[in-house]
Amino acid sequence: MFQQFKNIFPNASLNISSITSSIGIERTGLHRLEAIKSEISNINSLIHNRPEPNDGIDLQQSGRTSITELEATRQTMQKLEEGWETIHQNNLINYRKQKAVNELLRRLQHTGELHYTVCQQLEHSEADLREIQTSIGQIQNTALNLINTLAALEQQIDQANREHQIKEFEQWKENEEKELMNEIAARRALLVEKENKLKKEYEEYESIQKKKKLELYEATFNAELEDYKRRRETEISSLYNRRNMTSVQTSLEQLQLVDENKGDLDDFLGTSEANKAIETTTTSDIKELKDDLSSSDDERADILRDEDYDDV
Incomplete structure (x- = not known):
């Protein structure tokens, strides 16, 4: 393990303090390692100071030593046993600590390998950065091409949507035109x-109006004929009276009438004026009747035209 660590860091000097600080061992662990180191040094000193085999002769010769020396020897042996037990316990503790140290060293090795990998990556980072820049440029070009493609696709979608709307409008327009033509045909039929129907009614109305006009013309003719006869008789009677008056050979300017004859003249003049009034009244009545007929015809024609427009 230590050889691998030396291979990773060949130029580094190993120091327990630096190793413990790098792997994160606490102060108490460092003191324990130093204590273990001192115990190992004591054991080594005891091993180096152990008696040689020739010392047995000296012990046999000193069999006659005093009890005080035996007691000191016993105490020394007891101390050695206690020291041995302590060493054994310390060895167990050291074994456990060795396993922990090995685990820490393994972690340290892994961390060093990671650091070494990072250093190699940093050495090759310039080439990697160039590749990254190239990749970023390719991504930018791809993004621009994608944006242009999406813009063209959006235009195509708008064009297709516009054409679809135009097609729907044309279809709706065609349907509306068909419905309108059908409605116009139905309205035209109606x-x-x-x-x-109105022509038939108008013809019936015209026939009735013609009959009324004929009756009116006949009545007017009869009235005018009667008036003519009456005026003819009046003119004949007036001519007859004038012939009788010519014998007198006087004019109306020179005639001096007696008071009782003024009534006859007034009666004669009144009769003429009455005839003129009757003639005027008859003529005006005929004109008014004709105007009424013409106005009624115009009103009927207007009514027919209004009804035609209302139907359309």
Whole structure:
């Protein structure tokens, strides 16, 4: 393990303090390691100071030593046993600590390997950065191409949507035109039917109006004929009266009438004025009747035109 650590760090000087500080051992652990080191030094000194085999002769010769020396020897042996037991316990503790140290050294080795890998990566980071820059440039170009492709796709989608809307509008327009033509045809059929009906009614109305006009013309003719006869008789009677008056050979300017004859003249003049009034009244009545007929015809035509427009 230590040889591998030396291979990783060949130029580094091993020091317990530096190793413990690098792997994170606490102060108490460091003191324990120093204590273990001192115990090992004591054991080594005891081993180096152990008696040689020739010392047995001296012990046999000194069999006659005093009890005080035996007691000192016993105490020394007891101390050696206690020291041996302590060494044994310390060895067990050292074994456990050795395992912990090996684990810490393994971790330290792994950390060093990681550091070494990082150092190698840092050495090759320039080439990696160039590759990263190249990759970033390729990504940017790909992103620009993707943006252009998406823009073209958006335009195509807008164009397709516009064409679809135009197609739907044309279809709707065609359907509306068909419905409108059907409605116009139905309205025209109704209009033709109503026109025929109105024509029939108008013809009946015209026939009735013609009959009324004929009756009116006949009545007017009869009235004018009667008026003509009456005026003719009046003119004949007036001519007859004038012939009778020519014998007198006087004019109205020179005529001096007696008071009782003024009534006859007034009666004669009144009769003429009455005839003129009757003639005027008859003529005006005929004109008013004609105007009423023409106005009624115009109103009927207006009514028919209004009904036609309402149907359309």
